[in-house]
Amino acid sequence: MDSTEVNKGMAAILIAGIVFFLTGWLSDNLIHDAKPEHEVLKIEVAAKAEAAAGPAKAEELAPVAPLLAKADAASGEGVVKKLCVACHTVAEGGKAGVGPNLYGVVGAARGHMEGFNYSAAVKGKAGNWSYEDLNAWLAKPTAFAPGTRMAFAGIKSAEQRADVIVYLRALSHNPIPLP
Ligand code: HEC
Structure with missing residues (x-):
């Protein structure tokens, strides 16, 4: 393995690290706020499906x-x-x-x-x-x-x-x- 290959390897690891960090940051800061709405929606859909299929018990x-x-x-x-x-x-x-x-x-x-x-x-x-x-x-x-x-x-x-x-x-x- 020569030094350019080592450098490429290092660069790849670095980029992967940055991407990992960014996606983490993005999902924490952007997607997090939207979450409660999705949860409410999911519960409503489940309740409707329940009603359509008859009594639960x-x-x-x-x-x-x-x-x-x-x-x-x-x-x-x-x-x-x-x-x-x-x-x-x-x-x-x-x-x-x-x-x-x-x-x-x-x-x-x-x-x-x-x-x-x-x-x-x-x-x-x-x-x-x-x-x-x-x-x-x-x-x-x-x-x-x-x-x-x-x-x-x-x-x-x-x-x-x-x-x-x-x-x-x-x-x-x-x-x-x-x-
Ligand atoms: C998608 C396939 C499917 C459809 C449609 C279906 N069944 Fe079944 N049925 C099964 C399977 C598989 C079992 C075995 C269930 C188990 O072991 O958990 C079963 C089991 C049963 C049993 C219990 C039999 C025993 O020997 O204990 C009855 C009674 C029954 N079905 C009636 C019906 C009736 C009446 C309908 C229509 C209104 C129907 N099933 C529609 C797949 C189906």
Whole structure:
């Protein structure tokens, strides 16, 4: 290494130092002041997204039981064909897709499909798929089972959820009784 190369090296280090110092100074002095506005904006956007996807907590949902008697399985089938079959099959013995087959899921244990690789969020959640659990799950999967792999925002309308649930209930040789 001759001395010009050493000098070039030194110059490079010096320039890097100056750039580092300047960007630090610039971000401290120029960008810092603007920060609070950005934070406020972010919170507003998050709050709006929350509102669009339905209530944040499962407990805030009204019970679905009173809606089930009037619910329409045919309309539920339409919703499932539109929103769910990209990831789920519904026929008895159907293969898993991105999500498990849904035949016989109502009333069954969580993670009811043999051999499907469920998340711990679903598999580890106590209880069976009751009507109210399905209602909360379909309203907002990530609120019912935080960490779930079901990438689905949720169904906002309580009536539509009831329709879907009575349709799913019928996917069985032995549907569980309506409440
Ligand atoms: C983007 C793909 C995707 C869409 C769309 C989707 N699901 Fe899922 N679903 C999944 C995945 C993945 C799982 C497994 C979740 C886990 O293990 O965390 C799952 C799990 C489930 C379960 C639990 C099954 C069990 O055996 O415990 C039910 C019930 C369910 N989905 C119903 C629905 C319904 C009804 C719809 C439509 C309204 C729907 N899903 C839309 C991917 C999807």
